[in-house]
Amino acid sequence: MFLDYFALVVLIFVVVVMFYGIIAIHDIPYEIAKRRNHPQQDALHIAGWVSLFTLHVLWPFLWIWATLYREDRGWGFGTVVKRELELEEKVKALSADLKALETRLQSLESGGTQTSAVQSRDEEK
Structure with missing residues (x-):
């Protein structure tokens, strides 16, 4: 039971x-x-x-x-494309900045070479 x-x-x-x-x-x-x-x-x-x-x-x-x-x-579908576009824009901006820095560096180097040549002529006198 x-x-x-x-x-x-x-x-x-x-x-x-x-x-x-x-x-x-x-x-x-x-x-x-x-x-x-x-x-x-x-x-x-x-x-x-x-x-x-x-x-x-x-x-x-x-x-x-x-x-x-x-x-x-x-x-997760649309945000991937949006993020890729944002990254592409950032890469373009960084490329433009790099190009500007390269041209500035070249101008400084060419200006620095002229300055050193002027200094060496002054020292000879």
Whole structure:
């Protein structure tokens, strides 16, 4: 008789733990989205509940959807091109600065050669 009640308690305990475990697992993509400041957190949360009723068929896709977005780079598609264009502009600006410094250095070197020649003529006199 005691083992019957003990088995019933264990069965109820396992069912309750599995129920709460499944609910906790379905919420993981939403928690990821919250942590990453995802712009579609609410949609992920609702889709997680829908996935719960469809036996978690959608859950892997929700995981991917939640992890695609990062706050520092967004979705990562358009920002790469924008960053490359910014870097290209910086390279052009640095090339122009380098060209200006080279011309200035050449003018200083040619001016310095003339100055040293003038000094050596002055010393001969």
